[in-house]
Ligand SMILES: NC(=O)C1=CN([C@@H]2O[C@H](COP(=O)(O)OP(=O)(O)OC[C@H]3O[C@@H](n4cnc5c(N)ncnc54)[C@H](OP(=O)(O)O)[C@@H]3O)[C@@H](O)[C@H]2O)C=CC1
């Protein structure tokens with residue numbers, strides 16, 4: 001199959017390399033020194049799915065001659081709309097998968113690609129951008145896909161799932177994609193503290209004080225979802241019942257959530273995608289993660305002081321380029337929220 005991958009960074013790069021390894025003809029849209037390195041040396045993959053250098057065709061945008069039968073947009077959320085617009089002619093009416101954390105990704109891309117069936121993807125894979133032309137899978141895991149709307153999108157979701165499965169990346173189509181987006185939004189509460197402190201997700205969860213803050217931000221996010229009538233879809237062992245319990249439980253019990261995520265991530269340190277943006281001096285996706293929780297809380301009675309403060313701290317680190325010491329983070333959050341229980 002001819003596949004176009006727009007945004008061949010950590011996730012898009014890993015998926016592009018795996019698809020090429022499985023015999024697909026893969027075209028990637030990339031930029032800067034990453035594009036130069038891919039063109040010169042190929043796209044190097046290592047980690048949980050083995051070592052491989054994929055020979056993909058790479059350009060700033062997909063060329064018209066690529067004629068993709070499937071497109072995967074795997075940019076950060078704030079870049080997806082522009083990425084879809086800049087590649088719209090080459091994409092044509094090809095089925096397009098929007099692989100993205102946060103809420104509302106499919107809607108933003110669909111506006112730019114009115115002729116394409118649109119599919120959402122949420123992945124529990126953890127991947128890192130190591131260097132230009134080089135990506136690494138630190139945790140191999142599954143991906144869930146969901147149709148945006150209608151039969152055409154549902155067929156496209158099946159097509160994408162078979163392409164991923166055939167290339168050795170476990171994927172399944174689920175009916176309640178919006179519920180899964182909310183469940184993933186809870187998982188992505190792991191992203192802010194590594195971005196603020198510079199520590200890996202596992203290190204943050206192993207620190208009792210930081211884990212308390214993370215649990216409190218997850219609890220707020222679950223409460224917001226419940227207040228908005230969200231039914232959390234079951235995703236990697238996280239179920240609506242478990243999350244509803246966390247919404248009512250003290251933090252000492254709620255910490256089972258981050259501890260479970262640490263167990264699934266395994267031993268290889270995972271910086272998370274937000275810290276990786278900061279390390280590369282890029283704007284982060286935090287407005288679509290903790291920022292989405294703060295936005296969704298508006299109009300509900302749910303207070304979200306932890307998410308508000310984490311959002312502020314990530315923006316501070318983006319601006320200053322300097323991570324904050326753990327003690328300072330704990331003091332700042334507790335000054336904003338009062339004692340966390
Ligand atoms: N990394 C992970 O472990 C996981 C990430 N996710 C989600 O997947 C999505 C992608 O994340 P991730 O792979 O980490 O992000 P990366 O930043 O590693 O990759 C995104 C890539 O897209 C490139 N890009 C942005 N706009 C364009 C464009 N118009 N044309 C071509 N390339 C473009 C970026 O270039 P540049 O660097 O120049 O900005 C970058 O190389 C996010 O929504 C993230 O939350 C989900 C699960 C796990």
Ligand SMILES: CC(C)(CO)C(=O)C(=O)O
Pocket residue numbers: 101123124125126127187188190191201270271272273274
């Ligand atoms: C699941 C996790 C935490 C994997 O790194 C992720 O989605 C991210 O980094 O954005």
